[in-house]
Amino acid sequence: EPEVTQTPSHQVTQMGQEVILRCVPISNHLYFYWYRQILGQKVEFLVSFYNNEISEKSEIFDDQFSVERPDGSNFTLKIRSTKLEDSAMYFCASSVFPSDTEAFFGQGTRLTVV
Amino acid sequence: RKEVEQDPGPFNVPEGATVAFNCTYSNSASQSFFWYRQDCRKEPKLLMSVYSSGNEDGRFTAQLNRASQYISLLIRDSKLSDSATYLCVLNTDKLIFGTGTRLQVFP
Numbered sequence: 001e002p003e004v005t006q007t008p009s010h011q012v013t014q015m016g017q018e019v020i021l022r023c024v025p026i027s028n029h030l031y032f033y034w035y036r037q038i039l040g041q042k043v044e045f046l047v048s049f050y051n052n053e054i055s056e057k058s059e060i061f062d063d064q065f066s067v068e069r070p071d072g073s074n075f076t077l078k079i080r081s082t083k084l085e086d087s088a089m090y091f092c093a094s095s096v097f098p099s100d101t102e103a104f105f106g107q108g109t110r111l112t113v114v
Numbered sequence: 115r116k117e118v119e120q121d122p123g124p125f126n127v128p129e130g131a132t133v134a135f136n137c138t139y140s141n142s143a144s145q146s147f148f149w150y151r152q153d154c155r156k157e158p159k160l161l162m163s164v165y166s167s168g169n170e171d172g173r174f175t176a177q178l179n180r181a182s183q184y185i186s187l188l189i190r191d192s193k194l195s196d197s198a199t200y201l202c203v204l205n206t207d208k209l210i211f212g213t214g215t216r217l218q219v220f221p
Contacts, residue, residue, distance in 0.1 A: 033208065043158060043201070043211040056208055091157055098207040099146050105157035 002026045006092050006106035013082055013113055021077045021109045023092030032075045033093040033103065034067065036060070043091065048098070049075065055098070082113045117141055118212035120202050126218045131192045135215045137185040137202030146205035147178055149187050151198045152214060158201055161187075192219045 005024045013019050025032050034046040048055040049067055066078045075094075079086055089110050095103040119138045127133050139147075147164040162169065164176040164185055175188040185202055199214040 035209070035211075042213040043152075043209075045208045045210065048208050089155070093209075099205045102148075102160045102163075103209060105159070108157050110155075 002104075004092055004094055004104050004106035006090075006109050008109060009107065010110045011112070013111070015084060015113055016081050019079050019082055019111060021079075021090050021092075021111070023075045023077070023106055024073050025075055025092065025094030026104055027073070029094035029096055029104075031055075031095045031098050031103075032067075032069070033095075034077045035091045035093060035105075036088040037091065037108075038085075038088045046077070046090075050098070079111075082111075084113050087111055087113045117210050118202050118204055120212040120215050122213055122215060124216040124218050126220060127192055129192055129194060129219055129221055131219075132188065132190045133192060133217060134189075135187045135200055135202075135217075137187075137212055139183050139185070139202075139204055141204065141206065141210075142180075142183060144204040144206055144210075147185050148203040148205065148209075149174075149176055149185075150201040150203050150211075152201055153198050158203075158211070161200070189217075192217075194219050194221065 007022045032049040037043045047057040047061045064080045089108045091108045092106040093103040149161040150158040151161045152158045164178045168177045173190045177186045197219045199216045201214045202212040204210040
């Protein structure tokens with residue numbers, strides 16, 4: 001069964017450092033997303049991406065965040081200067097269409113900022 | 115008002131019990147509704163879509179009441195493996211998650 005894969009599974013970084021979280025969406029999917037989940041809280045939308053550009057972003061997705069699809073398969077989330085409050089589980093997801101169809105989630109990257 | 119509201123639980127039920135979860139939403143323009151399941155420290159996984167006519171998948175039944183902006187999930191004959199957090203989710207071209215309702219099924 002096709003799946004979304006994310007690397008690394010766990011990343012520890014020092015405050016102020018840049019991190020890049022990587023995702024390989026399902027190959028025939030067109031819409032890509034990043035969500036995050038702070039421990040004990042709900043899953044929150046960060047950004048959606050379609051046709052090589054951002055479709056929508058939340059208030060959380062400020063200038064410290066960026067996304068890229070550098071080649072035909074990878075989809076990355078970069079945090080330029082990490083803060084302690086960026087510590088969370090980051091989930092990548094992909095779907096064929098933006099609505100009415102299932103979004104498949106990767107296993108997540110646990111980011112710990114120290 | 116929160117976009118999606120759920121009772122956080124936990125619901126502690128014995129095996130074989132029937133349990134129901136409710137969810138209310140504030141965005142009347144929401145088109146698609148889902149229940150996702152999330153195990154501890156894992157990714158959300160789609161359990162089922164929710165349709166106005168109601169839909170059933172084995173032991174699981176979902177209902178949508180657009181007039182009341184209310185969604186429900188019924189689990190019959192609970193199994194130990196049903197223990198998880200159940201997430202009420204709206205799709206407005208992005209997924210909007212509720213905080214989830216935690217279910218613990220005990221022997």
